[in-house]
Amino acid sequence: MFTRIITGVVGIALAAFVIQTGGALFAGFALVLSVLAWFEYARAFHRKGNNLTFLTGILGLILLWGCAWLGNAEESMAVTTGIVLIVLLESVLLHGRVSFVDACTSVAGILYLGLPFAHMVMLRYLYPEQHLMTSLGSFEFGCAMIWVMFIGTWASDTFAYFTGSAIGRHKLCPTISPNKTVEGFLGSVIGTTAAVAGLGAFFSLPIVEMAVLGFCISLLATLGDLVESVAKRYTGIKDSGNIIPGHGGVWDRFDSVLFTAPLVYYFVLIAGLGLK
Incomplete structure (x- = not known):
């Protein structure tokens, strides 16, 4: 640990x-x-x-x-x-x-x-000419959205883990990932939605749209994790590698990001966040 x-x-x-x-x-x-x-x-x-x-x-x-x-x-x-x-x-x-x-x-x-x-x-x-003013200074728009993507993904994993560990009783996908629970997933949805909405307030972005983005991140992050779990079960491995001590491989650490990065990119374009 x-x-x-x-x-x-x-x-x-x-x-x-x-x-x-x-x-x-x-x-x-x-x-x-x-x-x-x-x-x-x-x-x-x-x-x-x-x-x-x-x-x-x-x-x-x-x-x-x-x-x-x-x-x-x-x-x-x-x-x-x-x-x-x-x-x-x-x-x-x-x-x-x-x-x-x-x-x-x-x-x-x-x-x-x-x-x-x-x-x-x-x-x-994305939108390199646009900057967002915050209490910590100015952020390039794309830099801010990368933070939203990573923090949202981390929040999804963190809320799912601690909620599942505390009150998890019902298995989400027992044949794919036995440790995931419905309660952990719901904790992820609520926590990630609130966290990304909070980032929206921090970056002075529309809070409702950011809350929707947080909700979507929680769903896609969970699915991304499950996709790698299916692949690892098929290939018979526990971790994809050991390049990151205590965390496994790069694929292990970025399995959720593989789904949330495209999500955030297209959500920004569709919702027009960079134009507000």
Whole structure:
């Protein structure tokens, strides 16, 4: 537990520095994290006997990240299409080494990991000319929304854990994640909705819309966690890695963020939060 706490404190401090600094540092960290998560994903499925297209996967992640960094939606569509077709073609060109199932699993992993981290980069640089004044100073709009995304996701996990530990009685998905309870999930929904609404007040953003965003974050964060749980049960692993002492791997730590990052990005665009 002590190792977990120390690692958590160091991780939060590092995350705060990277998020606030932005620029190439933030984008670079997003790329590194996506590649590390892909390595863990490929290794997990290798244990199950799958031979994923590892190098093509890294290339795909880099290209998706590059499109996000450049902010070109048309290039993103072209790259996504190209990745899918190239990986599927590998099941033909490397027949006997890469099966069709291997190729499909590779495509799923590349898009599952690459697109959310790309959205994280796009979210950080959304409406760069807009700044939000707070009691702690001025925040770039994208920086503020990255904080909303991370704090909302952390709040979801935290409220679910403590509520479930205190009063959890009814299993939410016992065949997928035996420790999750209905009570923990409801605690997550209420706590995350309140936390993100509070962030709305802090950043002087519409509180009703932010409360709705918090509600959505709690749902998507829970589903993101369950998706990784299904994958880990299928591949027979407990943790995706041990790169983060006491916390497992990158995939373990960002499983919920993979769902909440695109959610926050599109919610901001649809709700017009950056225009208010």
